[in-house]
Amino acid sequence: MLSLLKRYREVVLVVVLAVIPLGVFLAHARHPSDRTALDRFVLTVTSPVEKAIDWTVSGALSTWQGYVWLRGAQDRAVALSRRVNELRAENAELSQLKAENERLERLLAFARSKPEHRTVGARIIGTRMDPKGLQLVTIDRGADDGVRRMMPVVTADGVLGRVHTLGGRSADVLLISDRNSSIAVRVERSRARANVRGQGAPGPCRLEYALRSDDLIEGDQLVTSGTDGVFPRGLPVGQVTRVKRGGFGLYQAADVLPAVDVNRAEEVAVLVSTEVPGGLPAARAPEP
Amino acid sequence: MTPLLRVPAAMLAALLLLALSASVTSQLTGGAVSLALAVPVIVWLSLETPVVEGAIGAALVGVLLDAAAGGPGGLLTFLSVMILLVVRAGAGPFDARSRLGFALLCGTATFLMGFGAILLTRYVTPASAAPGWGLLGRVLVESLLTAAAAPAIRWALDRVLVPAHRDQPGILP
Numbered sequence: 001m002l003s004l005l006k007r008y009r010e011v012v013l014v015v016v017l018a019v020i021p022l023g024v025f026l027a028h029a030r031h032p033s034d035r036t037a038l039d040r041f042v043l044t045v046t047s048p049v050e051k052a053i054d055w056t057v058s059g060a061l062s063t064w065q066g067y068v069w070l071r072g073a074q075d076r077a078v079a080l081s082r083r084v085n086e087l088r089a090e091n092a093e094l095s096q097l098k099a100e101n102e103r104l105e106r107l108l109a110f111a112r113s114k115p116e117h118r119t120v121g122a123r124i125i126g127t128r129m130d131p132k133g134l135q136l137v138t139i140d141r142g143a144d145d146g147v148r149r150m151m152p153v154v155t156a157d158g159v160l161g162r163v164h165t166l167g168g169r170s171a172d173v174l175l176i177s178d179r180n181s182s183i184a185v186r187v188e189r190s191r192a193r194a195n196v197r198g199q200g201a202p203g204p205c206r207l208e209y210a211l212r213s214d215d216l217i218e219g220d221q222l223v224t225s226g227t228d229g230v231f232p233r234g235l236p237v238g239q240v241t242r243v244k245r246g247g248f249g250l251y252q253a254a255d256v257l258p259a260v261d262v263n264r265a266e267e268v269a270v271l272v273s274t275e276v277p278g279g280l281p282a283a284r285a286p287e288p
Numbered sequence: 289m290t291p292l293l294r295v296p297a298a299m300l301a302a303l304l305l306l307a308l309s310a311s312v313t314s315q316l317t318g319g320a321v322s323l324a325l326a327v328p329v330i331v332w333l334s335l336e337t338p339v340v341e342g343a344i345g346a347a348l349v350g351v352l353l354d355a356a357a358g359g360p361g362g363l364l365t366f367l368s369v370m371i372l373l374v375v376r377a378g379a380g381p382f383d384a385r386s387r388l389g390f391a392l393l394c395g396t397a398t399f400l401m402g403f404g405a406i407l408l409t410r411y412v413t414p415a416s417a418a419p420g421w422g423l424l425g426r427v428l429v430e431s432l433l434t435a436a437a438a439p440a441i442r443w444a445l446d447r448v449l450v451p452a453h454r455d456q457p458g459i460l461p
Contacts (some may be wrong), residue, residue, distance in 0.1 A: 010339055010340045013340055013343065014339060014340065014343040014369065014373065017343045017344065017346075017347045017369050018343075018366055018369040018370060018373075020362075021347065021350065021361075021362035021363070021365035021366040021369070022362060022366040023362070024361055024362030024365075025360055025361065025362030025363045025365075025366060025408070025412075026362075026412065027362075028360035028361055028362060029360055029412035029413070030412070046361065046362075050354075050355075050361045053351055053352075053354075053355045054355045054358075056355075057303065057306075057352055057355035057356055058355070060303055060307065061306070061307050061310065061356065064304075064307035064308075064311070065307070065310075065311065068307075069307070069308075069311040071311075071315060072315065
């Protein structure tokens, strides 16, 4: 027997090399519930080896694909780079649209929160903000759209200014920061009255005519009082940042940070009809 | 080259050819057809090495094929050893070392391997999930393409692996 085995050992080896993989295959193929103890033993023994071989072969194939077979890789890289640039541009455009949408939503919410005012939406199409002179922006709505002189112009954050000069399809808005702008306000907390005047430059405005005896502290919110015949009451104007109370005099002064950043405003609403308490006209245009 | 080096070298060659066939087929045909460039290595081992060395080499190439195919382990290993035996048995009547003979053997071996894989998988798989015989058309195309590429692979293997001297064809040494 031994001599027979010795004589045919090579044949035996070849048969073993064929039969073992077939056994492994059949053990794999059987449904788990039908597996015998031998099947489970075979799978237990061969699984780690198979995993190691799989890991090696897949690693070798990925190395080949990633480092050796790079045919067409440059073309793909160029095409992908171009696509990335397109997507970046598209993304920037979408971001702008999203931001604009958010601003418009806020403006719409502001307009809806004040049903007593009829508004006309407008977009700022030009600016003239001389650091030491006129503070104007141009909007794309004018007399043809029902806009009139002295009408209040607001954003969702609060007062931006009032209509100054009119064209058919556009209008200039005198900003809150202009020296000629003076808005009657109230301190929201203490209801004290005062005026907010621009200083001729984008940035802080000045609180005037606040009685020395009035309760005014830093951080106080200012809203329109509705007593100037231009702005209806209750629109946010700004926040008191620094109170200056001298040793004498009737009034105290303060710096006011406007509620609207005039440099960043893009979409605005013109209040074309307002119901001012006391039956005053909504917008009283002075004689030119 | 000693048998100790020839078998690992054959494995490396098979791995390289596996990677090459995957790249070529996916790039040129988008995976519509496949190539079995590792099968000529098994045929070459059948023709140019002693039976034990060839069987070990064929089994190891089969292990690589199993790993690359991702199917149940053992199927292609078994078929590789069977292909080796069939080629050794069938190569006697004609000049298998000629280009045409080698290409014919590689084409036939590829077809038999595909056919055997379908047959065995159908045998162990439930009828609803079993591969259809329609795959034989794909196997036939794969065999023809592999046969076409076989002479070039043989040329390379002859130079890299260096054939052992074997006088008699057949299964028994």
